[in-house]
Amino acid sequence: MPWDFWLIFLFLAVLLPWRGHSRLKNLLATPHVGIVQRLSLYASTIAFQWFAVAVVGWRAWAHGYSPSELGLATSGRMRIAFVAVLGAAILAAGQWLNLRRMGRFSSPRTAFFRALAQRIFPQSSIEFLPYLALALTAGLCEEFLYRGFAMAVLLRAGLPLWSVVLLSAVLFGLAHLYQRRGGFVSTLVIGTVFGTARIAYDSLIPVMAWHAAVDVVAGIAGPRYLSQAPNPASEREIQPRGH
Numbered sequence: 001m002p003w004d005f006w007l008i009f010l011f012l013a014v015l016l017p018w019r020g021h022s023r024l025k026n027l028l029a030t031p032h033v034g035i036v037q038r039l040s041l042y043a044s045t046i047a048f049q050w051f052a053v054a055v056v057g058w059r060a061w062a063h064g065y066s067p068s069e070l071g072l073a074t075s076g077r078m079r080i081a082f083v084a085v086l087g088a089a090i091l092a093a094g095q096w097l098n099l100r101r102m103g104r105f106s107s108p109r110t111a112f113f114r115a116l117a118q119r120i121f122p123q124s125s126i127e128f129l130p131y132l133a134l135a136l137t138a139g140l141c142e143e144f145l146y147r148g149f150a151m152a153v154l155l156r157a158g159l160p161l162w163s164v165v166l167l168s169a170v171l172f173g174l175a176h177l178y179q180r181r182g183g184f185v186s187t188l189v190i191g192t193v194f195g196t197a198r199i200a201y202d203s204l205i206p207v208m209a210w211h212a213a214v215d216v217v218a219g220i221a222g223p224r225y226l227s228q229a230p231n232p233a234s235e236r237e238i239q240p241r242g243h
Contacts, residue, residue, distance in 0.1 A: 004059050005153055011052075012145065012171045020178040024116070033119040035127060041120065042130045049141035056149050069156070070148045071204035084206040087197075088213035095217040103225030109182055110226075116179075117226035121219055131219045139212025146172045146191065147198040147207055165195035190214075 027033060027041075060070060067073040074080050102110050122131040146168050154164040169191030176187040194207040 001153065001157060002059075002063060005063075008056055008059065009150070009153075009171075012150065013174055017174045017177045020175060024178040027119045028115060030119070035124065038120065038122065038127055039130055042127075042134045046134055046137045049137050053141045053144050056145060060149055060152070065149075065152055065156075068202075069152045070144070071152070071198055071202070072144075072148065074201075074203035074205055080201060080203050080205050083197075083201060084209035087206055088209045091210050092213040092217045095214050096221045099218065099221040099225045109180075112180065114226045117222045121222040121227070123223060123227070128219065132216060135215035135219060136212050138215050139208045139210075142172070142175070143194070143198075143204050143208045143211055146175075147194055148204050151195060151198060161199060165192060165199065168195050 023041075030037070033041075057070075102113060122128045150168045150171055151164050154167055155161075159167070169188050172191035172194075173184045173188035177184050179187070194210065197210075198204060198207050
């Protein structure tokens with residue numbers, strides 16, 4: 001593997017997780033995050049991700065990787081579009097239900113996600129459009145980095161398919177390690193599903209749509225269910241009888 005690819009994998013495995021952890025630590029240390037800070041967070045993340053994609057795409061092109069290898073060329077457009085829309089709808093519904101469920105609980109894990117939601121999710125209509133741009137950027141850029149570039153390089157290196165999917169999912173999980181162990185595990189599972197789909201459909205289009213849908217719903221349902229304290233009555237309803 002070329003030396004610059006090793007640097008990119010080092011960036012994905014170490015520097016990017018460190019950056020996420022550092023930014024989260026600063027956010028959680030801030031008692032109140034206002035609209036200006038959230039908009040600045042969205043803008044800087046969008047710029048950073050597109051810059052990363054530009055550099056990685058440039059190096060992939062320099063080493064002769066084709067759009068097809070990177071999952072950017074596709075055939076069977078109607079089939080791909082159908083899978084993209086159907087999968088996005090299913091995952092969006094699942095994300096909505098999961099956030100609603102989390103909003104009913106009071107625990108250290110949900111308290112962490114409530115604090116995170118209050119700081120990064122849009123709290124007004126003015127913030128939603130920039131957040132939407134961020135969600136779409138994450139869907140496009142992160143899928144290119146992990147399911148496009150990383151999987152293409154590992155496949156060309158001759159690794160078995162299962163290890164290519166798993167390694168790309170681990171890198172994806174590490175990038176979300178700032179969400180703690182639960183976030184890492186859930187992202188690892190999602191990354192495995194997305195990697196399998198990228199192989200099955202030979203395209204990044206479905207997983208880009210799925211990823212963006214999950215993030216868009218998080219920006220809508222997150223403030224609705226995680227920005228408020230849980231309802232004690234709802235917690236009693238979900239307790240097993242006899243307690």
